[in-house]
Amino acid sequence: MDIKKVNLHEKFDSFTEHWSPKIVGELNGQHVKVAKFKGEFVMHKxxxxxxxxxxxxxxxxxxxxNKTLHINAGEFVxxxxxTLHKPxxxxxxxxxxxxxNTTLNTGNVENEFTVKDLDIL
Incomplete structure (x- = not known):
C-alpha cells in the first residue's frame, strides 16, 4: 500500500467546474471529496x-x-x-x-447537477 499525503490547494487548482465533486481519498467506506460551488444547487435530501x-x-x-445556515472557511456542518437542503x-x-461512497450528489433528485461517475484526482 502506497500512503500519500493530499495537498488540497493542488487538488482544487486541478479543476474549474462547479457542482462536480472529485474523489481525493477514501476511508471506511467513505469518500473524501473536493468540490467548487457557485450559484444555487437544487433542494434535495x-x-x-x-x-x-x-x-x-x-x-x-x-x-x-425552516432556516439558512451560514458556513465560513474553517467551519463545517x-x-x-x-433533511432537505440546498447549498x-x-x-x-x-x-x-x-x-x-454510495452517496449521489443530488440525493433524491436527478437533474443537470447529477454526477454519477466521479473523477478521482
Missing amino acids: HEHEDEMFMVIEGALQIELE VIPKG IALEEVKVLLFEP
Missing part, C-alpha cells in the same frame, strides 16, 4: 446518508426548510439523512465533503 460540508475557502449558505454559493466556494 439523502434518504440513507448524512453529509458533511467543510468550507475550505469562501462562504457557503445551506438553505433548510453535518446535514443528517432525510448556495454567492461567490465561488471550495468545499471538502465526507460522504458514504
Whole structure:
C-alpha cells in the first residue's frame, strides 16, 4: 500500500467546474471529496446518508426548510439523512465533503447537477 499525503490547494487548482465533486481519498467506506460551488444547487435530501460540508475557502449558505445556515472557511456542518437542503454559493466556494461512497450528489433528485461517475484526482 502506497500512503500519500493530499495537498488540497493542488487538488482544487486541478479543476474549474462547479457542482462536480472529485474523489481525493477514501476511508471506511467513505469518500473524501473536493468540490467548487457557485450559484444555487437544487433542494434535495439523502434518504440513507448524512453529509458533511467543510468550507475550505469562501462562504457557503445551506438553505433548510425552516432556516439558512451560514458556513465560513474553517467551519463545517453535518446535514443528517432525510433533511432537505440546498447549498448556495454567492461567490465561488471550495468545499471538502465526507460522504458514504454510495452517496449521489443530488440525493433524491436527478437533474443537470447529477454526477454519477466521479473523477478521482
